[in-house]
Amino acid sequence: MKRAFSPVVEPVRPENRLRVTQGRFSSAIALLLMTLFALPLVIDPRIFLSFDDTYLVPRLYWLYGAVLPASLLVLFNWTTRWHGLRPWGIVLLGMLGWLTLGAVAHGGNWAQWWGNPDRADGVLMHVLYGLLAVAGWRWATQDSGWQFKLTLAVLLGGGLTALTSVLQQLHLMGVPNGNALTGVSATPFGGTLGNRGYMGGAMALMLPLGLWGLGQFKDLPRLLPWAIGANVLMAWALLGSNTRGAWLAGAGAVAMWWWLSRRQRPRGWKVSLLGGLALFATTAYAFSFSQSSTSNVREFGRGDAGITGSSGRKVLWNSALIGIQQKPLLGWGAGGLYRVMNTRSPEVLFQESGLQGQRISGFLNKRPEQAPLIQFRYPGGRPQFMPLNINKVHNEYLDYALTYGLPAAVLFVGLLMAGMWQSAWAAPGICGALVGYALYLMTWPDVIRFAPIAWFILGIALAQRCSPSDLHPPPHQHHQP
Known part of the structure; x- marks a missing residue:
């Protein structure tokens, strides 16, 4: 006759603890x-x-x-x-x-x-x-x-x-x-x-x-x-x-x-x-009222880090989807996320990272295996740099x-x-x-x-x-x- 099982874990009684298979x-x-x-x-x-x-x-x-x-x-x-x-x-x-x-x-x-x-x-x-x-x-x-x-x-x-x-x-x-x-x-x-x-x-x-x-x-x-x-x-x-x-x-x-x-x-x-x-x-x-940077309360609801934001993951997810469409069978191999992002427009990557309104000069990294390094300039300001150095899709x-x-x-x-x-x-x-x-x-x-x-x-x-x-x-x- 088939034994019924219960979804509840029964306690291991002392006599059962001694009756185990040690190997x-x-x-x-x-x-x-x-x-x-x-x-x-x-x-x-x-x-x-x-x-x-x-x-x-x-x-x-x-x-x-x-x-x-x-x-x-x-x-x-x-x-x-x-x-x-x-x-x-x-x-x-x-x-x-x-x-x-x-x-x-x-x-x-x-x-x-x-x-x-x-x-x-x-x-x-x-x-x-x-x-x-x-x-x-x-x-x-x-x-x-x-x-x-x-x-x-x-x-x-x-x-x-x-x-x-x-x-x-x-x-x-x-x-x-x-x-x-x-x-x-x-x-x-x-x-x-x-x-x-x-x-x-x-x-x-x-x-x-x-x-x-x-x-x-x-x-x-x-x-x-x-x-x-x-x-x-x-x-x-x-x-x-x-x-x-x-x-x-x-x-x-x-x-x-x-x-x-x-x-x-x-x-x-x-x-x-x-x-x-x-x-x-x-x-x-x-x-919550501490001025320390280690306060327990995170300010949800502000920008891309808000409760509905992606915390910078949008550029990673979109790049991954594009890469999967291009090489669906065997993928891109280790470091593939960097190589895919380096094939995309720096303006689009910059926008998907949550930044807007700056003049983009292009990539500064020398090899596609390296993290994308985007040069940009605020109006009237000196050139600045934004590295996209996260190498995992976060999905x-x-x-x-x-x-x-x-x-x-x-x-x-x-x-x-x-x-x-x-x-x-x-x-x-x-x-x-x-x-x-x-x-x-x-x-x-x-x-x-x-x-x-x-x-x-x-x-x-x-x-x-x-x-x-x-x-x-x-x-x-x-x-x-």
Whole structure:
């Protein structure tokens, strides 16, 4: 007789925690969870000329030196057959294969494999993403205690990451290496993730997992307050990011978890959300009249940074659409956004950047691979320069299509949609996390600062095997926990 599944996470009882499949390496799972969820905290706090030396380079060493070996340990931790990997595994291999084909087609140089120097998100990083997805799938299919362990990792790692943003909101912590001159700039409220938009995206990914995981502490009342506290910090950091895209992603993620868990929600979820909201509102009001540049309140409604503005993304999105139309199959390769913008009129780029009324002299950059540098002059003034030095589209779906071609974007969307569907009824928190991440990628780029966690969660989602019909047992069949 078919067993009915519940969208509510049942707590892992003590006897079940002992009955797990550890595999060959007893510490493999703990090592992977520790290295992966510590990733957002890894920085080099020393003073450098570039932000990337603080926020990017240490994470590259961490990913390839710690996360990669840990994921390989998990992959080979069990000797059982790999049942159920084929459908989505083919899609994943197809995506990685298409990225590889694109890299070869565009010259096969190091830039195509590594990606943009300040992003390092090329084909090699996507291979690591794929390994993490398979590791997540393998773990969830072999270890009966994966939900409790994942919850602990999310609450500990997410809570500590959120705390760094909260300390900045309270003006108790500065921006590490905040006066650097080059690289992907850091902002207040970004904590150890650097940019507040990245902090908001990470919290939109992990908050629904934390709320869903509260059900794991039903039989552990002493730990429940700590779990609620971690969720409060994540909600506080999400709201404190003051970023519209992250707010939309977080709202969508929590709403999806809330709706899928409508039959029964764990104790403490209201306190978590309302507590985070109250603390954010309090700090926002307390510092709203501060003359400091790190005030919590952003002045929405003014110019392109207003609530309906694109914050400078219009020129990126339009350039991406033009580039996709010109090379829809294999894209433009790494650095394609710069090459496309350098083929466009400098007057149009200047206008799409939100500036008008100036006399444009043209491009000053010497090569099409360089960031467009536009020379302009105010009436009666001296020549000035405007660099367009953002090399990511800030819409990951358009970025995949522009860099690797439309097939890569379609395969990526297919993986996300499959993960949402597979986990919607069996693991609402995981589905909510993927919804939040998918919404976030509409206005922000995929970054290695927390994207590996998202791919690991995607693999766990693809391991679920529940359908909507499982929520309704046949007649005379009692619901089993």
